[in-house]
Amino acid sequence: MTSADRHFSPSEAADLLGVSVKALRLYEEKGFLIPSRSATGWRAYGPEQISRAREIVALRALGLSLAQIGRVLARDEVEMARVLAGHQANLETRIAALMSALSQVGALRSELGAGRLPALSDLADLAPSNLPEPVAFELPWPWGGERFELKRLAKLTFIVGPLFSGKTRLARRLTETLPDAGFLGLERLTDTAAAKARLADDPALAARVAESLRWIVEDGGTESDAVLALLVALEAAAPKILVIDMIEDGLDQPSQEALMAHLRRRGAEAKPVLCLTRSNAILDLAAITTDEAILFCPANHSPPMLVAPFPGAPGYEALASCLASPDVRARTAGVVAYRPDQASQSA
Known part of the structure; x- marks a missing residue:
């Protein structure tokens, strides 16, 4: 049996996917993921189940609810459009933040090029933080x-x-x-x-x-x-x-x-x-x-x-x-x- 054909136990699959065994069980309860069974009745996750689980984990990382994931897995066009629109909005917010940071870096480099050393506090402000001071x-x-x-x-x-x-x-x-x-x-x-x-x-x-x-x-x-x-x-x-x-x-x-x-x-x-x-x-x-x-x-x-x-x-x-x-x-x-x-x- 090659590594591509390997079947994983619930704990092994959870470690591989970076989720909990409880999450895998929840996906099964919702009908998103159906593990195979060993000869003794134990759950096992083969290549197809691992591939589907990766998709579910990725959709969760996008911020989708379980109900939304169910509709996406069912190829619901309206839900997919809603998901993509929401993800685009999040990306645009992150891009705006990055552009602001790039502008700050550019301004500090211009100062440095003109022979003026930036203040240490200005450099520290470049670090992402929602708590500037301890x-x-x-x-x-x-x-x-x-x-x-x-x-x-x-x-x-x-x-x-x-x-x-x-x-x-x-x-x-x-x-x-x-x-x-x-x-x-x-x-x-x-x-x-x-x-x-x-x-x-x-x-x-x-x-x-x-x-x-x-x-x-x-x-x-x-x-x-x-x-x-x-x-x-x-x-x-x-x-x-x-x-x-x-x-x-x-x-x-x-x-x-x-x-x-x-x-x-x-x-x-x-x-x-x-x-x-x-x-x-x-x-x-x-x-x-x-x-x-x-x-x-x-x-x-x-x-x-x-x-x-x-x-x-x-x-x-x-x-x-x-x-x-x-x-x-x-x-x-x-x-x-x-x-x-x-x-x-x-x-």
Whole structure:
């Protein structure tokens, strides 16, 4: 048997494609990918299945929902036109950003050619970053005032820790310190009128939210006030950075998974999001990308630390122990640490 004829197990195929085994199973459930079976009944992925899976992974990378992928695979002409138009718009945005950067480089080279050395700050401005200056502050209670520094702001940051670890206080301090940041608390679950009023006052926002909601529903999520409140905050022009308290609250598992797929499909220009979570449907450690980061608050109130999503990495096992399925998470919904002499609560 040649390498071209080889059949892969689910874990081997997932490693080859750069996706999780869960993703392969989801593609199978949707009818996009039908693995063959070994003589003992185990799933196997041969050349045809691997080729189809690569196509699906590529379409996901373009930002397509599962429903859109289904229509593209069915050769839906209207859907293909919509996909190409959206991709063209994204490319034009990226080209405009590159042209701006090229103009900056050209101007600096002209200065250098005229015998004027560019300022170091001008050179540093050429580096792509949505956080020009590192953010640093003294950690609030329950820490001991240690200095905390965030050098890079990822497109998506997860803030995780056990109960009473202080992660909500960390999130609020980050909101106070990050430029143009806003905090979306749990009041969003009861004050739905505020989100709906924003939609009524801003037709453009309403259109963006409707498009995002359609994507989430197509991906298996359920339309709800909790989803709507999140999308209004995500799609609004301000704040520029969004910090979300317990992002999974009010969402069932399919909605959590669809929301995460939506957050990951957003373009490079989308606002950075920092979200507190204890749900493994929100923070799937096997699905973390290079555009994402994990901040872990230890139970012993050691300073928060960035944790790499790999078994054996410092803090990984403690981090993983804080995550649970949505069903298990529901048992502790609303449980917070409370300290009467403190002004706010800490999840």
